[in-house]
Amino acid sequence: MSKPPGSPIKISDEKLDRFSFVRAYQTSAQQSRTTTQDQIKNVPSGSSATKSKCSVSRCIGLELLILLLLLVLAALIIPIVVIVLACSVTYSQTLTYGVAPTTQCTAWSAFATSLTCSSYSLMRMYGSNDPTGITVDSSSVATALALALRYNFTYGTTYNGLTWKVGACGPGSYEISATGTICSCPTGYTIRPCIGSSSWGGINSATCGAATQIVSLHFE
Numbered sequence: 001m002s003k004p005p006g007s008p009i010k011i012s013d014e015k016l017d018r019f020s021f022v023r024a025y026q027t028s029a030q031q032s033r034t035t036t037q038d039q040i041k042n043v044p045s046g047s048s049a050t051k052s053k054c055s056v057s058r059c060i061g062l063e064l065l066i067l068l069l070l071l072v073l074a075a076l077i078i079p080i081v082v083i084v085l086a087c088s089v090t091y092s093q094t095l096t097y098g099v100a101p102t103t104q105c106t107a108w109s110a111f112a113t114s115l116t117c118s119s120y121s122l123m124r125m126y127g128s129n130d131p132t133g134i135t136v137d138s139s140s141v142a143t144a145l146a147l148a149l150r151y152n153f154t155y156g157t158t159y160n161g162l163t164w165k166v167g168a169c170g171p172g173s174y175e176i177s178a179t180g181t182i183c184s185c186p187t188g189y190t191i192r193p194c195i196g197s198s199s200w201g202g203i204n205s206a207t208c209g210a211a212t213q214i215v216s217l218h219f220e
Helices: 013-042 046-086 105-111 139-151
Strands: 087-094 123-127 130-136 155-159 161-166 176-178 190-191 201-205 213-219
Touching: 013 123, 087 105, 123 139, 123 201, 130 139, 130 190, 130 201, 139 155, 139 176, 139 213, 201 213
Parallel strands: none
Antiparallel strands: 087 213, 123 130, 123 213, 155 161, 161 176, 176 190, 190 201
């Protein structure tokens, strides 16, 4: 006997359960494959990890090399700076017109005693009348002038068109002059603050009875 049209098709419970199981299995398998593929995508390749490690190693090596070079450079520069600073010494005093120097003479003696370096590369004589001054940039000449002042002996030389002299002018008084003479009064550059009179020298001026000024002598 045929079923009337439009009647619902009945599916047995056994078939329905089997169909549901198959659908669930297929869905689970698809999700598993998708998860596995995503995990594979997210795992970095061995070559990328190796490259990253190599890059880090190179960076660390480069930083260490730069640090080593800086340390070597510092080891070379610092002693030079220390030597230059240790050998840099300056006499600078205000000398007054018509007045015999006193404390300025004491400072001059201390300055001469402090010229203890084995060599100097530069000497400069300057003052308020000539802030730039005149310079000896010969190491041999600058050192010889420093030694003459320290040990109180006579020395003379010509350098850069000037005749430099170191010598005695009065008891225990040593002067330095770029006038070519010792214990005289030409206009020019002379420092002798221990002379015991107002003829203490001058910078770019009269060297006896000069106007009040600052006189300076620098070695380095």
